[in-house]
Amino acid sequence: MKLYELVGCDPKKGFSPFVWRTKLALAHKGLNYETVPVTFTEIKETLAFAGSKTVPVLVDGENVISDSWDIACYLEDTYPDHPSLFGGDTGRAAANLLGIQVGMPVLFPLFRTLVADIHGRLNRIDQDYFRETREPRIDCTIEEAAVDFEGSLKVFQLGLASYNAYLKTSSFFSGEKPAYADYIIYSSFLWAKRTSPKVILDKDDPIAKWLERMDGLFNGLGAKVQLIEKD
């Protein structure tokens, strides 16, 4: 299998949270793959074959699948004898809902928190593209978001309140064992770890303890993730 993943100035350090969802799903299923790095400005041409304007794109033999959610469903349906990502149809529906729910209260303020750090880890040509496409999303300049990052971080932490409350009763978002619901959340933290030196959690939060449990999975796949060095 071949997985197209987004990179900045270091082609070995993919950072997209949606690609991380796929990498974790592949690890959960115990499937091998190689990665193909793509920068922001290469996406259009490189992923044209897949009819996709976004990463991840997965190529599995004859099959080309884009969108992290569609890829998760593809893996679950195509490899049913490997460990389940959803634990059944109800769990699949719930993971789909969670992937949508995490957007506005969690991913969006985290993006505003990280946006200047991400920008600083891109090649110059990608920086221009990133500014042009992302500033309209945050309704301010990257520099303004950088100045106000503590406000965004606070919104992000408030957005985690229900997740922290839940983790007082359970080890993982999928129950006793981690599965796709956990990867949806964990991918956001790997995104942050790759792109920013900022400390975004209080270490006593239940979600910080859960992160430690997640870091222990798949031979430390997430634990080994390092910050992209600035050029």
Added chain:
Amino acid sequence: MKLYELVGCDPKKGFSPFVWRTKLALAHKGLNYETVPVTFTEIKETLAFAGSKTVPVLVDGENVISDSWDIACYLEDTYPDHPSLFGGDTGRAAANLLGIQVGMPVLFPLFRTLVADIHGRLNRIDQDYFRETREPRIDCTIEEAAVDFEGSLKVFQLGLASYNAYLKTSSFFSGEKPAYADYIIYSSFLWAKRTSPKVILDKDDPIAKWLERMDGLFNGLGAKVQLIEKD
């Protein structure tokens, strides 16, 4: 089985959203029960036997269970041969998370929207208790919340955005068939329907279409719910 449920001035019209979760769970499991009406000021004495300060309380033979989530888990574990509420352990974890997630962005602004209407449907003695215990939760008087109900309603509708987005891809929150995740959300609308004449949804919202599907379940259990008449 005996289910203790909260009522206002009409002992036949229970309105607590958490009791509705249990009623829908019992209907889903195909289990029969009788209800015992309890008013706000009766709760302490009537439910002392259960060690609970809140409804619902379910009595099933020798077993006394309180808290809607614990009751759902009890029913699932005690009646495993009846239709499943969770569809497995992952679905159970997801329903637990959803029950927490729906609180702040959905239930809380809906409570502020309804609070004056609920107050108007209680007996005088319960009105005093309700004001004393609920005004601190909404950080204003009931009358102030009534004046600003459109603001609260807007927050509630914004809180439904991710649920509306999800329903563009699926019939029910539990997938192709309704289950406990759906009852968590549906119970909020039955609460509103019992206590308030306000129109709280745009009829073109995906969630309004889903409500119609939910109204068709269990011989119209929810469809038949009527507003409590003012005394």
